Amino acid sequence: MIIFSILFALIGLALLLGGxxxxxxxGSLYYAIAGVVLLAVGVLIKKNRCAARLLYAAFLVGTLIWSIYESGFDWWPLATRMGMFLILTIPLFISTGTKGKGGNKLLLPIWGATAAITLITLIVPDSSTVSGxxxxxxxxxxxDxxxxxxxxxxxxxxxxxxQRYSPLTQITPDNVETLEQAWQYRTGDLKGPKxxxxxxxxxxxxxxxxALYICTPHNWVVALDADTGEKLWVYNxxxxxxxxxxxxxxxxxxYLPPAGLSTSESIVAVKASRPAENMPSMQCDxxxxxxxxxxxxxxxxPETGARCSNFANDGELDLMHNMPFKQAGYYYSTSPPLVAGGVVIVAGSVNDNYAVNAPSGVIRAYDVKTGELKWNWDSGHPDDTAPIGEGEVYATSSPNSWSTASADPALGLAYFPMGNRTPDQxxxxxxxAEEKYATSVVALSLETGQVEWVQQFIHHDLWDMDTPAQPSLLxxxxxxxxxxxxxVPTKQGDVYVLNRATGEPIFPITEKPAPQGTIPGDFSSPTQPESALNFKPEPLTEAKMWGATPLDQLMCRIQFKSLKYDGQYTPPSTQGTLVYPGNFGVFNWGSIAVDPKRQVMFGMPLYLAFTSKLIPKEGAALGETNTGEQGVNENAGADYAVQMGPFLSPLGVPCQQPPWGFVAGADLRTGKxxxxxxxxxxxxxxxxxxPIKMGxxxxxxxxxxxxxxxxxxAAVDDYLRAYNLTDGEQLWEARLPAGGQATPMTYLNSKGEQMVVIVAGGHGSIGTTIGDYVVAYKLKPNQE
Structure with a gap:
């Protein structure tokens, strides 16, 4: 009994000190009270007294009432509040001695009541679910x-x-369960030690x-036969x-189609006789x-994988030209450029929080055949779009557009989701000028690059809430x-529906009061915009803190109460600020898909809190800096470094209670x-x-x-899933060999069979399985 006594005493001491x-x-009084009770139980167990069981039974009753008061009948919050304490009844059941044997009977009703509550949680509708x-x-x-x-x-x-919409109809809710793997290809491009x-x-x-054309993390282009997945050529x-x-x-x-053909007319890829990077350059159609x-x-x-000698310098264009600063690794493009109106338009990503003086976020249009610069739009100098002169430089660190753009050729406009200027906080x-165009969507003329309109989604963005997603047009x-x-969806949870000709809102946009209080020398906007169609969560509270056990729940509560948090848009601070929704975003680069026939959308809203902390540099020991999007980044040239990361418990799970991820459907005519x-x-x-479904x-x-x-x-389990668009029901799933942090696509092969293809290679910063797979699926024969 000494071991059990010590166990209760240690847990009680931890709860008391943390409480x-x-x-x-x-914060809450509960944990300190729980600590006192468990310390007392630990002392009483040593004497094997019925009082230990009586006291613990009363404690369980009180904990059950408190748990229901805080979390209602939601399964996961209730289970993790009660689970560890119910397990601790085992030592009391098996304790021996002449005193207090009948006390075990006191614990049986507690187990029964808890079992009944558990059943109720399975019957009561999940409050996080919207059914319709x-x-x-x-x-x-x-x-269109x-x-x-x-x-x-x-x-x-x-x-x-x-739109991420395909007019193919072979695969339906009635036959999708018969999808099976058709082929699999491995690119050979794997994450390396450097x-x-x-x-x-x-x-x-x-x-x-x-043919299928795929790029890999290290910028190989792989051409595959669309029927079999057989390699045609690889360009490295x-x-x-x-x-x-x-x-x-x-x-x-x-892709740029051959001269004289529209995009609806296409080429046929053929096998190259040798690796594409060894092919001599050639004039390309x-x-x-x-x-x-x-x-x-x-x-x-596209046919051979050879570089196109007619474009720029033997097929290569150096995007660092005219940059004000040229630090290696600070500027590059991760998203495909926009090909429209006779130009290829390139935007780029500028590293967040590495330096005040960084490359420009300029958007540039080049002639699709020659690579000649036709115009440049720099949000630091937004009215001057004529090609920059030799010896001139673009604006330092101006807001960039790292995601994918869209275009309406009939209107002659391109639409760019805009990020922020570094440092983000x-x-x-x-x-x-930079304030005007940051964290927005801007419509630019395909011909001149001049601004037609801009709609901003955060004023004076201090939270790294870049507009992350390609706009969908319908x-x-x-x-x-x-x-x-x-x-266009946003990280903060709004889905903005705008007239793409004028930028005027179709669904109302209202200004909501926002928290104040910044570091000296900065300010925060008194209001922030909100769309009538939005997936914004309720603000976090201490009661919504979570963990696998009451001990890490307690640590999450301490963290929560230690951070500055006045709701969404709480300004960054040296104290440390809770950012919710976090930098990961309610929506990110995966965007949404829209159905232009039914005029509905499908999205994947997420809810993860992050933290940010400004670190005054004077006298600070920063250690390793510039650690990526998470960790400490130095903001070279600024008075503050910044530390950012997800809001996690000591066990590495989110501090807020689940669910953290959803699928959702909305009507774009009503905004519901x-x-x-x-x-x-x-x-x-x-x-x-x-495979417990937590979201x-x-x-x-x-x-x-x-x-x-x-x-x-997309989800952090390794599955490709199919859903019914009408009600969101999951219809089918297939286990992937690696993380599927990509967007799938679908097409018809040469036999007229509908294929679904997903790239499965994982995501280094969220810890999914790493790989190099391309996987294709089709219906079993005679299932169309």
Missing amino acids: VWLITLG TLSNETVSANP TGDVPADSWLSYGRSNLG DVGETTYEATPLKIGN AKVPAESQRQHQTCRGVS AQLFLPTSDARLIAID LGMYRTP DLDTDSGVQPALV IEWMHKNGTVEDLSPIPV VPGIGGPVITEGGVVFMA
Whole structure:
């Protein structure tokens, strides 16, 4: 009994000390009280007295009442509050001695009551779930889906409209369960020992003719036979390792069709006789454009993989030209460029929080055939779009556009999701022009680069809430008639629906009061915009802190009460600020998918809190700096470094209670969220691989098919899943050989069979399984 006595005493002491700490921060009294009780039980156990059982039974009753008061009948919050304490009844059951044997009977009703409560939690509807259905009616019989043949996938979002919608109908909710793997290919490009942490497979393949084109993290372009997955050729851009990059990834390549043909007419890829990087350069008719992580843009022949000698310098364009600062690894493109209106438009990523003086976030348009600079739009000098002169430089560290752009050729406009100026948490370095265009969507003329309109989503962004997602374009039925719409989700949870010709909101945007209180020399906006269609969560409270046991729940509560948090948009601080939704975003680069016929959307909202802390440099021992998007980054030239990361318990799980990830469907005509369900399991997160559906985080995107099926991987368990678009029901899943942190696509092969393809290579910074796979699925024979 001494061991059990010590066990209760140690747990009680930990709860008492932590509970007193929590009380000094203004937190709950429960943990200190629990600590006192468990210390007393530990003393009484030693004497094997019935009083130990009586006291512990009363404690369990009190804990059960407190747990229901705080968490209601939600399973996970209730189970983790009670679980450890119920396990601790075992020593009391098995204790021996002449005194107090009957006390065991006191514990049986507690187990029974807890079992009853557990059953109730399984019956009572999950408060996080929204059940409903999207209309399945055809609103627009012949919607604009881009100039793309039905069997193809010609740009990142299938077309420059960025819809991630395919008109294919072979796969339906009735037959999707018969999907099986058709082929698998391994690229051979794996994460190396000198790679940065965020080395990721995020590519969406293109399907042109009967070939697939995929880029890998180290900027290889792989051409595969669309029927069999057989390699046709590989082009290796030979990108050197660079420790100062924040990302080592490639989300896709872009395509220019042959001269005289529209994008609806395509080429047929043929096998190369030798590795593509050894092919001599050649004059190209059609072209693929590959952005690289060492800041080049390479034009490649789709048939052979040879560089296009007609473009720039023997097929290569140096994107560091005219940059004000040229630190290695600070600037590069991770997303495919936009090919439209006779130009290839390149934006880029500028490292967050590495330096005040960094490369520019300029957006540049080059002639698609020659590489000649046609215009440049720099948010630091937004009115001067004429090609920059020799010896001139772009604005320092101006807001960049690291995600994917969209275009409407009929309007002659390109739409760029804009990020922020580095340093992201320090606003005192920004010019009025940079303030205007940061964290927004900006519409630029394809011909001149001049601004047509801008809609900002955060004023004076101090939270790294870059607009992360490609806008989706569709024609939307509204009370005012059909409007050309642009739909773009944000990290903060808003989904903005705008008229893409004018930038005017279709769904109302209102200004909401925002928390104040910044470091000296900075300010925060008194209000922030909010869209009528949004997936914003309720603010966090101490009661929503979570953990596997009451001990790490207590530590999360202490962290929560120690951080500065006044709700969303609490300014950064030297105390440490809770950022919720966090930098990971409610939505990220995976964006949403829209159905232009039904005029509905499918998305994957996520809810993870982050923390940020400003570190005054004077006298500070920063240790290793510039650690990527998480950890400490030095902000060279600024008075403060910044430390950022997810808000986790000592066991490495999120401090806020689950669920953390959902799938959701909304009607774009009404702005109503019709359904929202937990998504994904903890199978690949927990030591024991049990597929418990908790609703987990993820990063990646969905694709909608006209057949009414949505495909998406993204979650941190290694599965590709199919969902019913109408009600969100999961219809099918397939185990992937690695993390599926990419957006799938679908096409018809040469036999007329609908294929679904996903790149599965994992994501270095979120810890999913690393690999180098491309996996294709199709229906079993005679299932169409």
